[in-house]
Amino acid sequence: MKHGYVITSRGCPNRCWFCAVPKREGYKLRELPVKDGWIVTDDNLLACSESHINEVFDMLSRQPHRPQFVGGLEAALLTPDMAVRLKGLKPERMYFAYDTPNDLDPLKQAGKYLLNAGFTKASNVLKCYVLIGYRGDTFEKAQKRMGEAWTAGFFPMAMLYRDERGKVSTEWKRFQVQWANPTITYCNCVKYFRA
Template sequence: MDKKIARVFPRKTNATPEDDLVFFGPPPLLILPEIDEVHISVTFTYDKQRAEELAEDWRWAGVPVKLGGPAYDDPATGEFIPGRYLKEGYTITSRGCNNRCWFCLAPRREGKLRELEIKDGWDVLDNNLLQCSEGHIRSVFEMLKRQPKRPKFTGGLEAKELKPWHCDLLYESRAQRMYFAYDTPDDYEPLVEAGKMLRAAGITTRSHVAACYNLIGYLGDTFDKAQERMEQTIKAGFMPYAMLYRDEAGKVDKEWAKFQREWLRPAIVSHMFGEAWNDG
């Protein structure tokens, strides 16, 4: 019989599960459901102190309390279990990544890319799906065909790994959103080529379907450089999505936070899209 696991989270996000064994604070004072274990799941390093306080609060339940998650460098060696730590609809079909980007913790935590058993879901969160084998990728898209919603690729697709046959699969899937990334200068030319391949496959770029994460505010970054990356992203045919760099303490510069908010305003980005379309 499956264990009844209470999952406790320091904060709620769009991806947090919503079943009766999910909690965001100390255990309820009146009625606690029957449980076998408590898992304190921590995504962000700056939530670790709060998580450790919650772990102490939950010890009175008299069952084992485990503290883990990405913030504790969990290598995620097991199979992905839909609905346990992520809301139903999210899926992860591979772990790790073969790149060594300085700002990404996935290779350090999870190691080289490895393929997992494919579980149902329509929002794919793989670190680097396009590094997987062709057979695995095609199987993922077969799985997506039977889902009740059009797919999203929120985990991100690496532009330099993109091939025409990937674009054909993306077009056939009628994806509602796909994210690429432009964080450092060497990402730009692959992003331009990715835009060309997507358009050749019939996918309308310069829309909300083809989006792109842009890391901003890291050491050595400037507002001018970040602005240029965002504008170049639009010219390449992608909707930019500013991702503000945070250190392990979660600290952010107020001016960079303001810059991010401006670039997340749909009206501003749509206006820039219009200008890029007219220029192109």
């Protein structure tokens, strides 16, 4: 791995239909020894034990760079205390996910916890992968989800669904470009959602 990257756990207890992690890493969450690094790439860090999360946060507080949670944080597992601890770490980036309709309420709650802890939308720290292009999805529904993530306090980033063969349609690729480039996405959020 490149310098700065760290993996402190592997696997995920969730069985999301669209996710390759359980197939690749297993359904059982495995906590690994915590090594130094600041770019956390765990599959589901917040599903780990409280003692492991505390050890990871303590390690991050000693690093020479601001932490980045690029593997994603599960909104449903975030607590107000974790939000305060995350704010104290002064992260550069944190990614959450809005993959299914069931993710919206936890995402809204996580946004409240994080904003109450002192994060701001303007800081560009809070980001949210929004799954798009799966069977039954439409451009209108996908754009609505982008707006819901934005309203919840997160900068939306389109994550294009790929089937097991890796195929996607040209139309969905075009849509993703409009919602994956940060400059274009910001302009779209201001234009369509005004929040």
